[in-house]
Amino acid sequence: MEVFAVLWREFIFFKRRFWKITTSAIMTPLLYLIAFGWGLGKDIVIEGATYMHFVIPGIIALSTMNTSFNAVAIRINISKLHEKSFEYYLTSPVNTSLLAFGHILAGAFRGMYAAFLIFLISFIFGIKIYVDFYFVLICFLNSFLFAAFGYGAALSIESHYDMSRFTTYVMTPMSFLCGTFFSLKNLPPVVKETIGILPLSHTSQSLRDIVLKGQFDHKSILVLLIYAIGFYFFGVGMSYKEMK
């Protein structure tokens, strides 16, 4: 019931801010596509494909990460520190784990919406990408795990200013390093192995392999699932921390 209550509320929020959410979800990927796809990468062939085909799965991975993280982190941050409505949950007879699940699921859906928008934009750019069940599943897992991370992060901070630490030290480095815009194959082995552990690397690589080769390393699903579960429990743990 908690899950549906939160999803219902988030749907109203989404409906009411539909155009703002949509335009902001389109803006950054659109710029990446123009700058890196059309501009910089027009004549580049990488891993046997045009750079546009190469970069779109990376941008989808990146956008699902950012959108789902921000969708949850900003909502929870405002709810906790500004609107103070988060405390209402804690005095209500709600199951904290289900409450977290509702918020994270809502964030994951926002991530999936962002992926859908990029898919549409790519189509407008004349790029058709191959999407199968696994492509959708990986997008969802990526969205879910970063929504869960956003949930835990927002609850772990004591001031709005602390939120930028997560963006500066976690999200931004991952955005650029996890094989979203370039192939990890060219990196020195130690760096490659280290970056390869990160969830966004698995998402970028898997989505790209599905689009370019029609197959991918299924182990990545397990890795993303482990991250998703780990971050979910991080979020639930942070909810309990709220009740000091």
Place this chain on the structure above:
Amino acid sequence: MIEIIDVSKVFGEFTAVDNVNLKIESGEFLGLLGPNGAGKTTLIKLLTGLLKPTSGAIYIDGEKMSRSNMEIKKRIGVVPQYTNLDKELTVYENLIFAAKLFKIKGYKDKIEELLTFIELEEHKNKKAMNLSGGMQRRLMIAKALINDPDIIFLDEPTVGIDLNGRRKIWDILKGMKAIGKTVLLTTHYIEEADYLCNQVCLINNGKVFKKETPEKLKDDLGIYTVEYFDSEMKTRYEYFKDKNGAEKYILNTEYISYTIRKTTLEDVFYNFTNRKVV
């Protein structure tokens, strides 16, 4: 009945609530009166499970209060000091969301009833962010009543609200009192405690040191107060059981100016703590 037994809450080296013992009977309307920083909000947070006591325990109808006690949470309503509304949602949607969280079936009638009670029917489609401060506070009260709780905790429900808004909230609170709800209200408005509460509890520096009816507290001190400004440029207070005693006292006292008036709860508080409530 609410029983607070030897409850303390310590944050680092600061003791916010210091070994409080208190019993609140069912149907009682208790005002927790104290200045800012006295420990009122911390005590409310302890009572509603938002904070865990450092020591001691709280029992509600014999059941120990804890953050995981869902059965108690189903029976309480909480109105915190700050606005806890979903600002993007309308008045009606805020109440639907609260009803969904409390798993209330057939909530539409309940919501209509609450909207009438808090006089917000005409504003039910307005976003919470577009309501005045007083309306927002009334909506918060409605949210706290969505589950028809036996016990309601209100933390400074009228702070920052204009007189008109405050009186409307007082009417709502009097309505709760009339139907026998157990209410614990924290306030630093003396007239609010005097007007609404049938019991008043004084709290200062985390310690609860007196619980009585407002009348008894004033009677015990003396219902007449001589407030005078003396030659040392200090305001002094003396309390008397009757007006004659007060008048006789001032005749034999050196003063620059004086007034004889009815004793208030502010005087009671000041007499105990040497500290004003407001």
